[in-house]
Amino acid sequence: MTVTAPPIELRSVTKRYAALRAVDNVSLFIEPGECVILAGHNGAGKSTLIKLILGLIRPEAGSVRVLGEAVGTPAAARARRHIGYLPETVALHPSLTGAETLAFYAHLKGLSTDGNTALLSRVGIAEAARRRVGGYSKGMRQRLALAQALLGTPRVLLLDEPTTGLDPASRLLFYDIVRELRDAGVAILLSTHALAELEGLADRVIVMCKGQKIADGTLGDLRREADLPVRIRLTLDTDPIQPPEGWRRLGANRIELTCAEADKLNRLRDAQAIPNIRDIELEHPGLDEMYAQFLRREDA
Amino acid sequence: MNPTPILIRKEIRDGLRNRWVLAITALLAMLALSLGFLGSAPTGTVKVDPLTVTVVSLSSLSIFLIPLIAMLLSYDAIVGEIDRGTMALLLSYPIARRQVLAGKFLGHLAILALATVAGYGIAGLALQLAHGGLDLEAWTPFALLIAASILLGASFLSLGYLISALVQERATAAGVAIGVWLFLVVIYDMVLLGVLVADQGRIITAPLLNTILLFNPTDVYRLLNLTGHENIAMFAGMAGLSDQATLSTGILVLAQILWIVVPLGLAAVVFNRRAL
Numbered sequence: 001m002t003v004t005a006p007p008i009e010l011r012s013v014t015k016r017y018a019a020l021r022a023v024d025n026v027s028l029f030i031e032p033g034e035c036v037i038l039a040g041h042n043g044a045g046k047s048t049l050i051k052l053i054l055g056l057i058r059p060e061a062g063s064v065r066v067l068g069e070a071v072g073t074p075a076a077a078r079a080r081r082h083i084g085y086l087p088e089t090v091a092l093h094p095s096l097t098g099a100e101t102l103a104f105y106a107h108l109k110g111l112s113t114d115g116n117t118a119l120l121s122r123v124g125i126a127e128a129a130r131r132r133v134g135g136y137s138k139g140m141r142q143r144l145a146l147a148q149a150l151l152g153t154p155r156v157l158l159l160d161e162p163t164t165g166l167d168p169a170s171r172l173l174f175y176d177i178v179r180e181l182r183d184a185g186v187a188i189l190l191s192t193h194a195l196a197e198l199e200g201l202a203d204r205v206i207v208m209c210k211g212q213k214i215a216d217g218t219l220g221d222l223r224r225e226a227d228l229p230v231r232i233r234l235t236l237d238t239d240p241i242q243p244p245e246g247w248r249r250l251g252a253n254r255i256e257l258t259c260a261e262a263d264k265l266n267r268l269r270d271a272q273a274i275p276n277i278r279d280i281e282l283e284h285p286g287l288d289e290m291y292a293q294f295l296r297r298e299d300a
Numbered sequence: 301m302n303p304t305p306i307l308i309r310k311e312i313r314d315g316l317r318n319r320w321v322l323a324i325t326a327l328l329a330m331l332a333l334s335l336g337f338l339g340s341a342p343t344g345t346v347k348v349d350p351l352t353v354t355v356v357s358l359s360s361l362s363i364f365l366i367p368l369i370a371m372l373l374s375y376d377a378i379v380g381e382i383d384r385g386t387m388a389l390l391l392s393y394p395i396a397r398r399q400v401l402a403g404k405f406l407g408h409l410a411i412l413a414l415a416t417v418a419g420y421g422i423a424g425l426a427l428q429l430a431h432g433g434l435d436l437e438a439w440t441p442f443a444l445l446i447a448a449s450i451l452l453g454a455s456f457l458s459l460g461y462l463i464s465a466l467v468q469e470r471a472t473a474a475g476v477a478i479g480v481w482l483f484l485v486v487i488y489d490m491v492l493l494g495v496l497v498a499d500q501g502r503i504i505t506a507p508l509l510n511t512i513l514l515f516n517p518t519d520v521y522r523l524l525n526l527t528g529h530e531n532i533a534m535f536a537g538m539a540g541l542s543d544q545a546t547l548s549t550g551i552l553v554l555a556q557i558l559w560i561v562v563p564l565g566l567a568a569v570v571f572n573r574r575a576l
Contacts, residue, residue: 054392056576078394085392091385093310095317107306108393148389158392 005068006031007156007187008053013062015048015211022048023059024211030189032155035182037198038191039291040208046191047088049208050158053189054085066156081109084154088161088191090145094134098125098144101133105148123147124173139170146174150181157181159190163197175201195287207291209298219287226293228285229258232267237276244274253278303395304403311407312414321415324369328419331365332358336427351424351438355445358420359525362449363518366416367456367481373408374460375477378571380470388576397572405461405564412453420446448524448556455517455559456481462563465570488516510547517559524552 008030015023023045030036038046051057052064055071066083069076092101098120103113120126123143125136133141142162149157159178163171171194179201182188192198195205205222207215215222233256234247240255247255259267264282271280285293315321336354378401381387390400424442428434460477467473492512496504504512513519 051388051576054388056388056391058575077396080392080394083392085389087385087389087392089385091389093314093386095314096310100313104306104310105393108303108390108395110394145389 007067009065011063013059015059021211026213030187032187033185034203035188035201036204037202038206044208045211050160082155084149084157086145086149086159086162090141092133097130097132099129106151109152111152119147138165139167157186157188163194199287207294214298215294222290226290228293230261230264231283232257233281234277235279237278304399307403308407312410315411321411324415325419329422332420332423351442355441366449366453370453370456371460371477371481374457375464375473377404378464379473383470398568401568408457409454413450416449448521451556452521458560458563461567465567484516485518514555520552520555
């Protein structure tokens with residue numbers, strides 16, 4: 001294992017199910033401390049990609065390496081000690097209690113159970129630790145599942161639609177923990193539909209469509225590539241009965257200009273010439289809009 | 301650290317929690333007791349220990365019941381965990397698929413063994429106490445019956461695991477498991493009997509019949525129990541047969557062990573190749 005190997009490394013990976021290409025020639029690298037959001041419709045290949053990284057399925061072509069080890073080798077199996085995985089459908093054994101569930105998974109990683117109580121407190125289910133999982137709410141099960149993924153300070157975290165069906169409080173807790181781990185140097189791959197919520201967390205966004213990677217970059221990269229219009233809004237001291245050319249009156253004292261991303265800086269400079277500006281707002285397209293734009297292009 | 305014992309412990313705990321152990325123990329004890337008390341009525345005059353007679357009827361009962369319980373325990377073991385998503389999570393841990401299989405199988409075997417020993421053991425004790433006290437000598441064939449029953453259970457667990465590894469859906473696994481049970485426990489012997497009657501010993505000779513019997517774990521079990529012990533053979537009406545039976549206990553035990561190892565080995569191969 002080389003020191004410089006990225007924690008997650010996929011090179012030209014293809015996985016077919018009969019005639020369907022679930023993952024089609026996808027390359028992907030995730031560095032330590034990087035949080036990558038995986039977006040795409042249901043069936044776009046997100047879960048397949050995660051299963052390939054875990055070695056649950058084998059690719060027909062290409063190579064998958066996790067923590068420097070080729071998936072499928074005994075060394076990669078040992079390296080799974082440093083991987084945290086939260087599956088799409090959280091399935092835990094209903095007859096075990098929360099504490100027993102966590103102890104079971106800790107033992108499988110060869111860990112002691114010393115830190116388990118703290119971990120259960122961290123995800124906010126310490127008081128339910130002695131109750132059977134069968135009686136947990138969905139949110140509690142998801143929190144427990146997150147706790148198992150965090151066992152033993154993982155270096156790679158794979159989260160498959162982790163916040164689906166969670167209440168807002170659980171989501172916030174969840175994002176806080178993910179942020180903390182990213183800052184601690186964990187490589188995180190998170191597949192989700194809740195893109196808007198993750199804008200602050202994403203270092204990079206990958207959009208999948210029909211098994212192919214159709215976009216991969218930082219929010220800024222994607223914004224430029226999507227080339228969706230940016231809105232500049234001005235609040236003025238006086239109400240412009242006749243707005244300047246190209247601007248639209250929004251209401252009392254407010255005007256708006258829509259321009260291309262590439263044109264943004266020039267337009268902002270021009271806007272400064274408008275008299276009596278009290279405030280300038282810039283509205284970028286959200287991740288949701290960019291995502292929709294990429295898919296529209298793909299369909300076209 | 302070997303993760304297999306962790307899985308064995310978990311399966312046993314599951315079995316105790318969801319009352320599997322209790323249910324099987326109670327069922328086996330009740331049936332053994334009713335058979336024992338009903339069947340041992342005539343032993344008062346011939347002075348045969350009630351356990352000896354009970355072994356005969358109990359082994360016939362076990363042939364139906366133990367494989368059925370084993371199938372119920374195992375048909376869901378792999379396909380069910382894949383279906384629920386627990387298998388994907390489990391395999392994301394540093395554990396090999398063969399270790400998962402071994403852990404679950406041994407856990408289920410422990411449940412079955414525990415319930416059989418407890419169920420038949422309780423019944424055996426109750427029978428002897430009701431008929432004038434403990435007689436340790438009579439326990440030998442009874443203990444052999446329990447041991448053979450566990451082996452029989454293990455071979456059907458193993459078949460259940462193979463089915464569970466092969467099929468894509470839990471409902472299919474349940475259907476196939478019942479089908480296999482029905483074939484091996486009921487149909488195989490009925491067909492064989494029909495062929496024997498029609499054949500009149502022309503083609504199917506005694507050695508050939510012995511070989512045919514080895515291809516069914518329930519027949520191996522029957523031979524082990526009914527001809528394996530002199531007293532039992534006599535009461536089972538198998539004394540005549542056991543003279544002709546050329547299969548030694550060693551071969552029978554070996555055959556039964558093969559019925560455990562081979563399907564489980566195949567299950568391991570299939571499970572190893574299976575995409576989740």
